[in-house]
Amino acid sequence: MPADRFSTATRLKALGEHAAARVYRARIKRRRSRLTGRAALLALVVCSLVVALAYPMRQYISQRSEIADQRRQAQRERAEVAKLREQKARLRDPAYIERQAREHLHYLMPGETGFSMVDPGARAERSTDRGAADRPWYTNLWDAVDTADAPKAAAAADR
Numbered sequence: 001m002p003a004d005r006f007s008t009a010t011r012l013k014a015l016g017e018h019a020a021a022r023v024y025r026a027r028i029k030r031r032r033s034r035l036t037g038r039a040a041l042l043a044l045v046v047c048s049l050v051v052a053l054a055y056p057m058r059q060y061i062s063q064r065s066e067i068a069d070q071r072r073q074a075q076r077e078r079a080e081v082a083k084l085r086e087q088k089a090r091l092r093d094p095a096y097i098e099r100q101a102r103e104h105l106h107y108l109m110p111g112e113t114g115f116s117m118v119d120p121g122a123r124a125e126r127s128t129d130r131g132a133a134d135r136p137w138y139t140n141l142w143d144a145v146d147t148a149d150a151p152k153a154a155a156a157a158d159r
Contacts, residue, residue: 101107108114
């Protein structure tokens with residue numbers, strides 16, 4: 001049989017082990033090339049898609065966050081409206097208005113006698129601390145008018 005008909009493996013055996021190792025190493029080296037043109041193109045397309053979609057995804061996520069914030073705000077506002085409606089209903093009740101006037105304004109009904117009790121011990125404690133909260137409102141008002149009317153240097157000296 002002529003040598004043309006033999007397979008490559010048979011020819012390599014004939015040439016010797018050293019020649020066969022060189023041929024197979026060359027084939028292995030060629031096959032080890034992992035990055036082909038198609039793979040590079042695919043990687044480029046994937047990267048460009050990631051870059052192109054990054055900004056719209058960020059916008060989408062931020063808008064979803066804003067929507068959630070708006071829903072929470074609307075829920076708080078609905079609770080506030082319900083509370084105000086309840087207060088409005090209470091203010092239509094004459095008994096509630098009368099009770100509020102008695103408690104806060106110290107109003108009395110005709111024929112009633114009102115008493116104010118003063119604790120002498122409390123008066124001694126209050127005399128030591130004379131801050132703006134401990135004085136009557138009209139004293140604070142008058143002091144504010146005097147301070148506003150005074151020149152700036154005199155107002156700084158008063159402090």
